[in-house]
Amino acid sequence: MSAAPRTVTEAFLSTVARSGSRTAVRWRQDDGTWGTWTFDELAHRVARLTAGLRDLGVRRGDRVLLMMRNIPEFHVADLAVLFAGGTPVSIYNSSSPEQIAYLAGHCRAKIAIVEDQGFLGRFDAAVDRLPDLTHFVVVNEAPECDDVVTLAEVGRATAADLEEAAARVLPDDLATVIYTSGTTGSPKGVMITHRNVCAEVSALQTEFGVPLAGKRIVSYLPMAHIAERAVSHYLLAFDAPEVSCCPDPSALSAYLVEVRPQVIFGVPRVWEKLRAGILGALSRDPARAASFAAAIDVALPIGLARSWSQSTPEQDAVWDEVQSGGLAAVRAMVGLDRAEFAITGAAPIPAEVIEWFNALGVPLAEVYGMSENCGAMTLSVRNIKPGTVGRAVAGVELALAEDGEVICRGDVVSPGYLDDPEKTAEAFDAEGWLHTGDIGVLDDEGCLRIIDRKKELIITAGGKNISPANLEAALKTIPLVGQAFAVGDGQPYTAALVLLDPDVAPTWAIAQGITAASLADLAEHPVVVAEIEAGLDTAMAGFNHAERIKKVCVLGVEWQPDSDELTPTSKLKRRVIKEKYADRIASLYT
Numbered sequence: 001m002s003a004a005p006r007t008v009t010e011a012f013l014s015t016v017a018r019s020g021s022r023t024a025v026r027w028r029q030d031d032g033t034w035g036t037w038t039f040d041e042l043a044h045r046v047a048r049l050t051a052g053l054r055d056l057g058v059r060r061g062d063r064v065l066l067m068m069r070n071i072p073e074f075h076v077a078d079l080a081v082l083f084a085g086g087t088p089v090s091i092y093n094s095s096s097p098e099q100i101a102y103l104a105g106h107c108r109a110k111i112a113i114v115e116d117q118g119f120l121g122r123f124d125a126a127v128d129r130l131p132d133l134t135h136f137v138v139v140n141e142a143p144e145c146d147d148v149v150t151l152a153e154v155g156r157a158t159a160a161d162l163e164e165a166a167a168r169v170l171p172d173d174l175a176t177v178i179y180t181s182g183t184t185g186s187p188k189g190v191m192i193t194h195r196n197v198c199a200e201v202s203a204l205q206t207e208f209g210v211p212l213a214g215k216r217i218v219s220y221l222p223m224a225h226i227a228e229r230a231v232s233h234y235l236l237a238f239d240a241p242e243v244s245c246c247p248d249p250s251a252l253s254a255y256l257v258e259v260r261p262q263v264i265f266g267v268p269r270v271w272e273k274l275r276a277g278i279l280g281a282l283s284r285d286p287a288r289a290a291s292f293a294a295a296i297d298v299a300l301p302i303g304l305a306r307s308w309s310q311s312t313p314e315q316d317a318v319w320d321e322v323q324s325g326g327l328a329a330v331r332a333m334v335g336l337d338r339a340e341f342a343i344t345g346a347a348p349i350p351a352e353v354i355e356w357f358n359a360l361g362v363p364l365a366e367v368y369g370m371s372e373n374c375g376a377m378t379l380s381v382r383n384i385k386p387g388t389v390g391r392a393v394a395g396v397e398l399a400l401a402e403d404g405e406v407i408c409r410g411d412v413v414s415p416g417y418l419d420d421p422e423k424t425a426e427a428f429d430a431e432g433w434l435h436t437g438d439i440g441v442l443d444d445e446g447c448l449r450i451i452d453r454k455k456e457l458i459i460t461a462g463g464k465n466i467s468p469a470n471l472e473a474a475l476k477t478i479p480l481v482g483q484a485f486a487v488g489d490g491q492p493y494t495a496a497l498v499l500l501d502p503d504v505a506p507t508w509a510i511a512q513g514i515t516a517a518s519l520a521d522l523a524e525h526p527v528v529v530a531e532i533e534a535g536l537d538t539a540m541a542g543f544n545h546a547e548r549i550k551k552v553c554v555l556g557v558e559w560q561p562d563s564d565e566l567t568p569t570s571k572l573k574r575r576v577i578k579e580k581y582a583d584r585i586a587s588l589y590t
Helices: 008-019 039-055 072-083 097-107 117-121 162-167 194-208 226-239 249-259 268-282 286-307 313-333 351-360 421-427 468-475 505-511 519-524 526-539 574-580 582-587
Strands: 023-028 034-038 063-067 087-090 109-114 135-138 148-150 174-179 189-193 216-219 242-245 263-266 341-344 364-366 368-370 375-378 397-400 405-409 434-442 448-453 481-487 494-500 549-555
Touching: 008 039, 008 072, 008 162, 008 194, 008 226, 023 039, 023 072, 034 039, 039 072, 039 162, 063 072, 063 097, 072 087, 072 162, 072 226, 072 242, 087 097, 097 109, 117 135, 174 194, 174 226, 189 194, 194 226, 194 375, 216 226, 216 249, 216 263, 226 242, 226 263, 226 375, 249 268, 263 268, 268 286, 268 313, 268 341, 268 351, 268 481, 286 313, 286 351, 313 351, 341 351, 351 364, 397 434, 421 434, 448 468, 468 481, 468 494, 468 549, 481 574, 494 519, 494 582, 505 519, 505 526, 519 526, 519 549, 526 549, 549 582, 574 582
Parallel strands: 023 242, 063 087, 063 109, 087 174, 109 135, 135 148, 216 242, 263 341, 341 364, 494 549
Antiparallel strands: 023 034, 174 189, 368 375, 397 405, 405 434, 434 448, 481 494
16 A cells, blocks of 8 residues: 655645546636536646746745635646645635735745636735735736736646656645635635645544545635635545536536536535425426425435434335435435435534435535635534534544543644734644634544534623524524524523525415515515514523524625625624614614
8 A cells, every 4th residue: 555645745646646647626617618627737837837837936935925716727836836835825706906915925926827808807906015016827818917927828848757756745844825714804725735734534434435536626716715725626636536627606506507526515595595495496396396395204214314324214215205206316416326425514503404304315425624724623524413513534633622622632733823823823822723713512432513613602691691693504504594693792682684585475475365476575574573583482492591692684785705794615704794773783773
């Protein structure tokens, strides 16, 4: 058995040697057909771009900004920067000129590789403040400027010797810097080393338990997010899955149907919208909807029993019957019929959503982790236990501090924040423990349940500490609710802003004989409001009296990823929401 790779570059060359003729990446071309590169072709492009970047002056330790959507050139650029000895740093495509100036300046980027002139234009207002930034490389057409070249031009260099280049890369070199979302204060740059990446991928490979070579993955989340990097880029370099690039996340549903991935990661909102879409489509045929609901009810206990290898032969027979009787067809309808590993993470998800997908035959499991530990800290793709985030992955030591804070250590843990010793000392202690800021409990089977976020607790006027995330997840179990935002700091009780689910509410309204034309109209309709209020008792059943949401304000808007209200990975921007909806929040306490 060959030794485990010590760096991303070493792993990629091993993958190319084993799987050179396999398809590495696929993308939609202008004529609608799929373009492809094999691993051999990808490596050839990486070798030429590596040499071209060296010609532009990239040296060991230099940082290179990457600002592009999920396109095949990302994989070439990221790997080439590593082989050139540099560190690729992805930034969100929505970044404003001010944010670009901060990020590029903070990491002292020497070169920026951007997708098009639109992205390039955002650097104009910042470039005077970035003396280290010497060149721009544009994937598509570029203007004629001394410091701007196209990716094609840089990639025409004579191919570098990748074996020789990889030998110069060391395990403790930076593989990337992941900037936190920055919802409060300036973003912190999480340093991720090659050692971290190797440990994380090894943990995922152990958890999956089967080779991923040739298995299909859709890449659609921002590469500035550690989860997408881990799933569709680092796994590509280490284990040879086939990655289909989806540059527009709103097109994910169409890509799922066409690609039929075997591995899929999604933030909770992705899974919630898939579920809402299925239920909405079925609701147009009441008889079919009733049959489907009955089949799900039958499958619910069996799906989880099968996950633990505890189902009886009788249950297996019933499972086969309900799946062939219609559930399999529904999976195929949304492109999840080949899913072997389905994972949700980055925010809490209601346990019933996990249960529902497992009953459908999609083995959805929840992952827990953060950029500071290179992605997955806990994950159980088998033995799925809804309401928990699974057990510690291989190589991770998981524990609870005296106050219940989740801490971990191992080779997945980052060395700290770039040029920020004060913040590093707050999160990483002298014994190597990463302090997550989350409060958790471990059950008898070693499964972790997150119960609070230390820095995001609601403290009511009565002094009760309450986790808003858990309340919000529960509110989203009300069928008409798509998003929720819990409030209550300094107030006598907790309340919430709730948003109608745009995939469910209109269809439900029509079935009730309501002809309101928009979400805004529906949010004001007394029957809609009453339906949501009626669902509060059930949604809050798992909370004590002091914790329960007492009032809701229904909003007829939709919060989109990468907006005023949500980060690019759909996390709530709490401070912004509180300010923007201050009047609505105040109305909950009048």
